[in-house]
Amino acid sequence: MEKKISSAVINRLPRYYRYLGDLLADGVTKISSQELSQRMNLTASQIRQDLNCFGGFGQQGYGYRVQSLLDEIAAILGLDRLHSAVLIGCGKMGAALVNRITFEKRGFKLIGIFDNSPDVIGTTVGDFVVKDIAEIDEFCAKENPVAAFLALPREVAPDVARKLEKLGVKGFWNFSAGYINLEDKNIPVENVHLGDSLMSLSCRMNTAK
């Protein structure tokens, strides 16, 4: 079963998860790949291919049970456990993330917030008092966070990431424009390049007919 799952598939899983959750909330208990494909604007074939990367979740002649498919996808996404995480950098963007994202519903548990600015250290953000980044070594040694969310200036992000890697962090959510380059190439880095995204939009607006 060791065939690698492509990024294309992994990036579609959260969308399946969202649609299935909505269906369940609407009281739908059963769905065929055909019906789901129409709602999601995909082909039925693609849905079946995607799901079969992980196992046969459907029932021939019937379709898929929404609840059990939702549970399966949640497990694949790792939402059935919580990855402990620290937020590094708590400017406007970091604080907005803490306020807007329900980490627990996405597979993570925030356990600490760090910054280097005296203006921010000691302030309360969400349920946390922002700690001094100087305390990060000690904190990691004790709490062992497995993930880090980086909302830092571009210049410092790569170095901070390297440092956290050495401290045992196994996954990064990166909001800085910088390119994170770790020792271990297997550690996942999920980039959210807002500036790039905005430029892509600009490009599409120019070329749209």
Place this chain on the structure above:
Amino acid sequence: MEKKISSAVINRLPRYYRYLGDLLADGVTKISSQELSQRMNLTASQIRQDLNCFGGFGQQGYGYRVQSLLDEIAAILGLDRLHSAVLIGCGKMGAALVNRITFEKRGFKLIGIFDNSPDVIGTTVGDFVVKDIAEIDEFCAKENPVAAFLALPREVAPDVARKLEKLGVKGFWNFSAGYINLEDKNIPVENVHLGDSLMSLSCRMNTAK
């Protein structure tokens, strides 16, 4: 020249732009696809293919002039003009965007901020006083924004987007988890699904060896 440019290419352009900007800042005036490919972790072939979607910007036997290539890409990205834009929804996330993104460097000029909450309307965010969303029709009739940034709750985003489409908006940057479904399928919508991105990270962390 009417062959369509693929999304894969468009999404790489901002990255080229960033790297070339860095090179220029470092005083590098000339670069070959080979050198650039090593820095960017791509193949030289892909770089040449990508650039040749838009024209022959290089010089055989020499390479690419960094400044002129940068200018060409800026033009393709539409950074040589400014798309007027409104921000709809100015909670923590909206305010963070205004503070963090230099829109002018990404091809946009923010011309107004709107919200529906009495707590926010009238407050100052960046250089703007947040307006009541009730004024949006009048505002659009007068100012004709071509783009909208949506930092709204999921439930209302699709309806707001439809309304803005009718008011003449030609591009959307969407931060809500909702799926924006417009009348005109040619209007670009750039989604920033933070929750999805986080779940993808969770998934990769579980499957990483």
Place this chain on the structure above:
DNA sequence: TAGATTGTTAATCGATTAACAATC
């Protein structure tokens, strides 16, 4: 001119779609 490197065509690879046998 000789060397280098592009622009572009051809080959490969991977992802999506179509088809259909298996089976509920």
Place this chain on the structure above:
DNA sequence: TAGATTGTTAATCGATTAACAATC
């Protein structure tokens, strides 16, 4: 059983990589 719909194999499509002739 007959009908429906999956799981899976085969066909197609598109994107990436390799190769090389054009040319600076």
